[in-house]
Amino acid sequence: MNVRRLIPTAALTGAVALGATALTACSGAAATGGTDGKLAVTASFYPMQFLAEQIGKDHVKVDTLTEPGVEPHDLEITPKQTAQLGEADVILYLKSLQPAVDKAVTQSGAKNIVDAATLTTLESHGAAGHDHGHEGEAGHSEEEHAKEEHAKEGEAATDPHIWLDPAKYAEVAQGVGKALEKADPDHAADYKKNTEELVAKLNGLDTEFKDGLKNTATKTFITTHAAFGYLAERYGLDQEGISGVDPESEPSPARMKELQEVARKDNVSTVFFETLASDKTAKTLAADTGLKTDVLDPLEGITDKSQGADYVEVMRSNLKNLQKALGAK
Known part of the structure; x- marks a missing residue:
């Protein structure tokens, strides 16, 4: 989790x-x-x-x-x-x-x-939903070290x-x-x-969220920035953010490679992007891994592009998009 x-x-x-x-x-x-x-x-x-x-x-x-x-x-x-x-x-x-x-x-x-x-x-939520630590392992590669540093930095940020x-x-x-x-x-x-x-x-x-996300084919979702830590925690999901809590932070090449592996291992079907931030990295990752893209709105503002007129409507759209991406039964 x-x-x-x-x-x-x-x-x-x-x-x-x-x-x-x-x-x-x-x-x-x-x-x-x-x-x-x-x-x-x-x-x-x-x-x-x-x-x-x-x-x-x-x-x-x-x-x-x-x-x-x-x-x-x-x-x-x-x-x-x-x-x-x-x-x-x-x-x-x-x-x-x-x-x-x-x-x-x-x-x-x-x-x-x-x-x-x-x-x-x-609470504090890292960009990564899983524990990527390698404590006790000898001979870390440079890539493994980068993963650990990324996870530590993400975990330290207050969400x-x-x-x-x-x-x-x-x-x-x-x-x-x-x-x-x-x-x-x-x-x-x-x-x-x-x-x-x-x-x-x-x-x-x-x-509605508890019932709608109770039985899913996978629990992992990938999103542009790690805004959904509380949602994931509440409903037993694993959030994997391309960037951290700050949507403007740029993911490292090691992080992008790590996410490709997560997508394969956890049967991820969709990379989510949002309406108010750039979708460039989400589409790049989706193209590299053959995944679909969809919207998961962090609800930081309502515009004509929002999938609903207010908080409740957009959250219900988020639920439907999550259900589809996670294979809800």
Whole structure:
């Protein structure tokens, strides 16, 4: 299964405590910085925007820093967006995903800052789903050494892609709901009701994935970058990322050769690419190994090319594509 490493409990507890302090900084009366008295919420990118819109509904005005079609990892903050952060009643972001956003949020001075990374347990996932270590073996070749170094580097990176696990995303939704209740107590009952409805929908999606991926011909899938570690961990799959957690990192020749061997050994039929990042390496690998290509969307943004209009629809498309590639029965 996927390699994972839990973030130390003490560090997580401290982060949650810090987040709670930020959330309670706003006192008593509801903030009304939004248009027409609505709560002004600034979301860093689509998964945060979706939560704010689903939970806030008519009581919030949601703006997003990452426009449709922009790769979130590459986002640069404009002066206008910096000012927007300072005027927001609530900022909803995911620390460590977008360095430019992290810096701007710290400098914003906003009273209610919600870091989604503090609302669930973070893990570390390597680009490789299998253990490629060769401890105890003598006479390592240069290629074997490169494999080991690649695996170690991948395993060390904290994975921010928590929204691709519906169960973890539901945990984040609950935290966001509580944050909106505190920021706008006049509408707390509505936020609570909307949160419960969203969590039920996400739990239903989790069940669909569990049932849909229970019996498959293979458990291994190859994707452009290692965004699906939480999804793979949840549903008993093995993710093999061409690049690491960062979609812009270039795979080494040794990694590409390693993936060719994985595809043969694990009966992989498909190499997945995504809509917002280059599909060059995925198509190269597919051509070299005689595999098909398909879309597995990391849901970092919704565009006209997305296989669905919102988070739930695109996740269901991902499920269908995985079922087809893995030979679900």
